[in-house]
Each structure stands twice: as C-alpha cells, then as structure tokens.
Amino acid sequence: MARTRYFYLQLAFTLLACLFLIVPVLMSVIAGLTVNFFQGVSSGLTLRWIGVVWDLYAETIFRSLYIAFAALSVTLLIGVPAAYVLAKRPGVVTRLIEEALVLPVAIPGLATALALILTYGGFRDFRTSWVFILVGHVLYTLPFMVRSVLAVLSSFNFRVLEESAASLGAGFWRRFFGIIVPNVRSGIVAGALTVVTLSIGEFNLTWMLHTPETMTLPVGLADSYASMRLEIGSAYTLVFFVMITPLLIALQRYGLQRVTTRGPA
Amino acid sequence: MSAKGGTAIRLVGCAKTFTNGTRALERTALELKGGEIIVFLGPSGCGKTTLLRVIAGLESPDPGGRIFFDDEDVTELPIERRNVGMVFQSYALFPNMNVEENIAYGLKVHGATPQHRAKRVEEMLQMMQIGELRLRRVTELSGGQRQRVALARAIAAQPRVLLLDEPLTALDALLRERLRIEIDVLLHSLGITAAYVTHDQGEAMAIGDRIAVINRGTIVQTGTPREIYYHPASSFVADFVGTMNRVNGTLRDGSLELPGGRIPWTQGGTGAVQALFRPNDARIVTEAEAQLRGVVEQQFFLGDRTRLHVSGIADGLVVVETSEHREFRVGQSVGLRIEPGALLNLRD
Ligand SMILES: Nc1ncnc2c1ncn2[C@@H]1O[C@H](COP(=O)(O)OP(=O)(O)OP(=O)(O)O)[C@@H](O)[C@H]1O
Numbered sequence: 001m002a003r004t005r006y007f008y009l010q011l012a013f014t015l016l017a018c019l020f021l022i023v024p025v026l027m028s029v030i031a032g033l034t035v036n037f038f039q040g041v042s043s044g045l046t047l048r049w050i051g052v053v054w055d056l057y058a059e060t061i062f063r064s065l066y067i068a069f070a071a072l073s074v075t076l077l078i079g080v081p082a083a084y085v086l087a088k089r090p091g092v093v094t095r096l097i098e099e100a101l102v103l104p105v106a107i108p109g110l111a112t113a114l115a116l117i118l119t120y121g122g123f124r125d126f127r128t129s130w131v132f133i134l135v136g137h138v139l140y141t142l143p144f145m146v147r148s149v150l151a152v153l154s155s156f157n158f159r160v161l162e163e164s165a166a167s168l169g170a171g172f173w174r175r176f177f178g179i180i181v182p183n184v185r186s187g188i189v190a191g192a193l194t195v196v197t198l199s200i201g202e203f204n205l206t207w208m209l210h211t212p213e214t215m216t217l218p219v220g221l222a223d224s225y226a227s228m229r230l231e232i233g234s235a236y237t238l239v240f241f242v243m244i245t246p247l248l249i250a251l252q253r254y255g256l257q258r259v260t261t262r263g264p265a
Numbered sequence: 266m267s268a269k270g271g272t273a274i275r276l277v278g279c280a281k282t283f284t285n286g287t288r289a290l291e292r293t294a295l296e297l298k299g300g301e302i303i304v305f306l307g308p309s310g311c312g313k314t315t316l317l318r319v320i321a322g323l324e325s326p327d328p329g330g331r332i333f334f335d336d337e338d339v340t341e342l343p344i345e346r347r348n349v350g351m352v353f354q355s356y357a358l359f360p361n362m363n364v365e366e367n368i369a370y371g372l373k374v375h376g377a378t379p380q381h382r383a384k385r386v387e388e389m390l391q392m393m394q395i396g397e398l399r400l401r402r403v404t405e406l407s408g409g410q411r412q413r414v415a416l417a418r419a420i421a422a423q424p425r426v427l428l429l430d431e432p433l434t435a436l437d438a439l440l441r442e443r444l445r446i447e448i449d450v451l452l453h454s455l456g457i458t459a460a461y462v463t464h465d466q467g468e469a470m471a472i473g474d475r476i477a478v479i480n481r482g483t484i485v486q487t488g489t490p491r492e493i494y495y496h497p498a499s500s501f502v503a504d505f506v507g508t509m510n511r512v513n514g515t516l517r518d519g520s521l522e523l524p525g526g527r528i529p530w531t532q533g534g535t536g537a538v539q540a541l542f543r544p545n546d547a548r549i550v551t552e553a554e555a556q557l558r559g560v561v562e563q564q565f566f567l568g569d570r571t572r573l574h575v576s577g578i579a580d581g582l583v584v585v586e587t588s589e590h591r592e593f594r595v596g597q598s599v600g601l602r603i604e605p606g607a608l609l610n611l612r613d
Pocket residue numbers: 283284285287288289307308309310311312313314315316464
C-alpha cells in the first residue's frame with residue numbers, strides 16, 4: 001500500500017503548509033480580540049480594540065475605500081478604451097505602449113513614488129491631497145485593467161462583430177457600448193476586482209506619497225504596528241482582512257480563469 | 266424599405282491598395298441591376314472579399330473610385346449609413362444577445378417601434394424556420410442555425426443590398442447544399458440586389474444570376490453561369506470553372522487532328538493549336554460513329570454519372586463524363602464524338 005502512504009504524506013505536507021500560513025493569521029486575529037495578548041486568551045475576548053481602531057483610524061479605512069473606487073473609475077475610463085485601441089491597432093507602437101504600461105508594475109513602488117514627488121512635489125495642494133495618492137495607484141493598477149480587457153479582446157474576433165453591427169446601422173459609440181463592452185465584461189470585472197484589491201492593499205507607493213492627512217489603511221497599519229499596542233495593530237489587521245477577503249474570494253470566482261472561457265464564436 | 270426591384274449598384278474605377286502596398290483590387294467597373302444576384306468567384310486571395318467590402322463601405326476605394334447605389338453616390342458614406350445587410354463566413358453573431366435580440370438589433374438601431382420590431386422578428390423567425398430557437402444564446406447553436414440567424418439578422422431591417430462573404434464555407438457538405446438552395450430561393454423571393462462571394466464554383470453556378478470571375482484583383486469575365494461554363498473568355502476561367510480538357514493537335518483541311526483521330530473544326534486557322542472541351546461534351550459512341558478512339562485507363566462512379574480517364578485521344582489523359590448506366594472496364598477501348606461547337610480555342 002505504498003500509494004496510500006504516499007497520499008497521506010502528501011496530505012500531511014499540505015496540511016502543514018496550510019497551518020504554517022494560517023496559524024499566524026489566526027494568531028493575529030486572536031491577538032486583536034483578546035484583552036491582553038501576553039496573558040493569552042484566558043484574559044478574555046473583547047471588541048474593545050476594534051473600537052479603538054475605529055476611533056483612531058476610521059478615516060484611513062474610508063480613504064482607502066474611496067481611493068480604491070476612484071482608482072477603479074479612472075482605470076475603467078482610461079483602461080477599457082486603451083485596451084480597445086491597443087487591440088484594434090496591433091503594431092510596433094502599440095506594443096511599446098503596452099510594455100510602457102507595465103513599467104510601474106516592474107519598477108519598485110518607491111521609485112515610482114519618488115519620481116512623482118520629484119515631478120509634482122512642488123504643487124503643494126496637489127502634493128498634500130489624496131488625489132496625489134490616486135495618481136500613484138492609477139499608474140500601478142492601470143496595466144492590470146488594460147491587460148485583463150486586452151486578454152478578452154484577443155480571445156475573439158471583435159472586429160467582425162463591430163463590422164456586422166456597423167452594417168446594421170450602428171455608429172461608433174453604439175457599437176462600443178452595445179457590442180464591445182458587454183462582450184468584454186468578464187475582463188472588465190476581473191480587471192476591476194484586481195484594481196480594487198491592489199489599491200486597498202497598496203503600501204509601497206502610498207507610504208512615500210502620503211502625508212499625515214492622507215494616510216491610507218495599509219499605511220495606518222504600519223503606523224499602528226510601530227506606535228500602538230500589539231492588540232490594536234492586530235485588531236486593525238482584522239479589519240483589513242474583513243475588507244479584503246470578500247474581494248479576494250470574488251477575484252477567485254470572477255477573476256482571470258473566467259476571462260478565457262468566454263470565446264464568442 | 267427596399268423598393269421591389271431592388272437597388273442598382275454601380276462601381277466606377279474602384280481600385281484598392283492597402284496601406285502595406287498590397288494591390289488587392291485593380292481598377293474595376295461593375296454594374297448590378299436592381300434585384301440582380303451576382304457571385305464573385307475566384308481563387309483564394311484574388312480580391313473577392315475586398316471587392317465586397319468596398320461595396321459595403323468597410324474599405325474605401327483608392328482615390329478616383331466611386332460607388333453608386335441607384336443614383337446616389339455612396340462613396341463617402343460609412344457602412345452604417347449605406348443600409349447594407351452583411352453575412353460573414355464566421356457568422357459574427359453578437360454573443361451577448363440571444364437569437365431574437367440578434368435579429369432585432371438592426372431594427373432597434375434604426376429606431377423601429379417595439380411593435381414593429383416584434384412583428385418583423387416574428388416574420389424572420391418563421392421565414393428562416395428557427396422559431397423554436399428564439400431565446401437561445403447564440404453560442405448554443407449549430408453552424409447551420411447560426412447561419413440562419415445571421416441571414417435573418419441581415420435582412421430584418423430590409424437593407425437595400427445584401428452582401429454575403431462565403432456564408433456556407435464553414436458548414437459541412439450536406440448542410441451547405443441545403444442552405445445554398447434556401448439562400449437561392451430566399452434571395453430571389455426578396456428581390457434584393459445581392460453580391461455573394463465564394464470560391465466554390467458549384468455554389469456560384471447554383472446561386473448567381475451572373476458570375477464575376479476574379480483573378481488577381483481583376484474581374485476577368487462576367488456572365489451567366491452558362492456563359493461562364495461553356496464560353497469561358499480565358500483559359501484561367503475555363504480551368505477555374507469546372508474541369509476542362511486541353512488537347513494539342515494540328516489543324517488541317519477543316520479538321521483537328523489528334524493522336525486518337527480527327528474531328529471537324531469550324532473556327533479556321535492552320536497549324537498547331539490547343540483546343541479545350543468539357544468532359545460532358547465528349548460523347549461515348551459506337552465504334553462506327555467514333556471520331557476519336559482511346560482506351561479507358563480509370564473509371565470513377567460518381568452516382569449520377571461516370572467519369573472516365575481515357576488515353577490515346579491526345580498527348581495526355583482526357584476526362585470524359587457520361588450519364589450512361591453501363592459499366593466500363595479498364596483497358597476497354599472507347600469511341601468518342603465531340604461536336605465542333607463544343608471545342609474552344611483560347612489564346613491565353
Ligand atoms: N487589411 C489588409 N491589409 C493588407 N492586405 C490585405 C488586407 N486584406 C486583404 N489583403 C490582401 O489583399 C488580397 C486580397 O484579399 P481578399 O481578402 O480580398 O481575398 P479573397 O479573394 O477574399 O480570398 P479568400 O478566398 O482567401 O477569402 C490578398 O493578397 C490579401 O492578402
């Protein structure tokens with residue numbers, strides 16, 4: 001029964017690996033819910049730390065949310081048409097643009113942020129507003145939207161769909177919103193989930209770009225880890241989990257594996 | 266609404282050079298009468314699709330070319346304002362819509378009232394016999410069903426002109442045959458002016474009122490299927506449309522002398538000549554009546570007729586077709602007769 005033993009070995013290994021990853025998460029969650037982490041769970045469970053986090057950092061949570069949705073709006077507005085143009089005119093120039101788009105992903109966020117600060121740091125109002133962070137997030141997330149939509153666009157012959165819509169009398173905008181957009185919906189959904197998830201979790205860039213008035217959730221986390229009780233930091237982490245987990249699950253369900261299954265004939 | 270009789274189409278000096286320098290269409294003049302069905306026939310890459318797309322408005326002709334629908338110059342009109350119906354080889358149905366919505370799309374775009382739309386969609390579903398598919402997603406249809414929906418969609422909004430680019434190529438032989446007949450009946454009953462692209466000569470013969478044979482971007486001959494078949498203007502047309510025998514012989518005293526015998530020749534000239542004839546223009550006759558004698562090398566039973574490869578008639582094998590029911594033996598000698606009118610003498 002060598003095969004069975006092999007199977008159990010594998011199972012054990014997988015479980016161990018999961019434990020290795022999950023235990024710290026659980027520890028952190030528990031830490032956020034115990035009265036005193038150093039005394040252990042025996043000190044009692046409480047929502048007090050969550051309340052403290054809310055008092056101290058509610059603003060960062062909302063800021064992260066609206067930056068994420070602003071980034072989503074901008075990447076939708078720019079990214080979907082950009083993907084369409086890139087798909088429509090394949091050529092050297094569009095290849096270059098496509099590659100250039102990926103640069104902010106490849107370059108460390110810190111470097112991108114520094115470049116932004118060097119260029120626009122002089123505009124005080126801009127520098128100190130959340131829009132400055134938004135610009136960084138858009139730079140970072142845009143390629144994900146473009147690529148996701150582009151992947152769907154290149155999975156079917158959208159040109160001939162457009163041509164047949166045109167032959168039926170549809171002008172450009174009607175074709176774009178009535179034919180192109182609905183048929184790349186899966187790519188847009190996948191791209192949107194990616195953008196929101198990445199934006200909410202982005203630390204690198206944001207840490208460089210933020211001011212005390214424009215702190216986001218991940219930056220707030222770093223701040224709390226450095227200056228607050230362990231329990232508060234952990235409770236804050238718990239809040240982050242609660243926000244990001246549904247997005248991650250949605251990403252699993254509607255994310256990129258669905259992109260390829262929609263191949264109109 | 267297309268008036269009964271349909272829209273006439275006129276192309277004047279239409280050429281097409283793509284930006285990469287490919288000259289897909291030489292300067293072309295073409296006239297279609299209202300309600301006429303023309304087939305563009307030619308080998309792959311000869312420019313059939315390009316010509317169709319120029320008519321449709323998906324490609325603009327090189328400067329100087331003009332396109333008229335009746336007396337209206339539509340050269341500058343984009344496709345969405347030319348009111349043409351198009352059917353593509355790949356169907357190009359909208360995957361985000363069901364069958365009904367696909368068919369209704371053109372009507373909706375043209376601002377038809379919901380009542381008119383529903384009525385028209387109903388008519389189309391009946392006409393194409395796809396009523397039971399109305400709520401299906403188009404990805405759940407067979408090839409033949411898709412093509413029916415594509416046709417219904419193209420004609421629902423009553424276009425002035427219907428343009429079909431190899432609509433049957435993606436289907437299997439049996440279905441192709443059936444849909445070909447349906448399309449033929451449909452086009453003629455609609456009375457719509459139509460251009461139909463195919464590289465299949467059988468399809469061209471069956472559907473076209475007129476065939477335009479295209480080679481390397483040039484229309485080399487237009488004519489009825491019969492004209493094209495029996496009076497090809499060039500050896501390219503002769504070879505492309507059906508099977509053609511070519512024999513080299515000598516003209517002497519009003520006869521064409523071949524290795525297998527001699528046949529009367531009424532077209533004048535002397536000396537060496539190449540003559541062409543169709544397989545079914547050589548009749549198998551008795552020894553006494555025979556002008557030419559040869560030996561059966563191979564026979565192919567095709568159901569409705571038998572095709573023989575005969576040696577000894579000319580320098581190479583000659584293809585003969587007969588609808589006689591009798592069986593031939595390989596090695597058997599046969600006598601042939603060819604009427605003088607069936608012999609063609611093409612220079613190029
Ligand atoms: N968009 C384009 N850009 C450049 N060249 C093109 C373009 N479209 C077609 N061509 C070229 O023009 C020529 C004619 O093409 P076209 O598609 O009209 O041929 P076709 O007769 O329809 O062939 P097929 O039977 O294979 O569909 C070909 O040499 C083709 O490569």
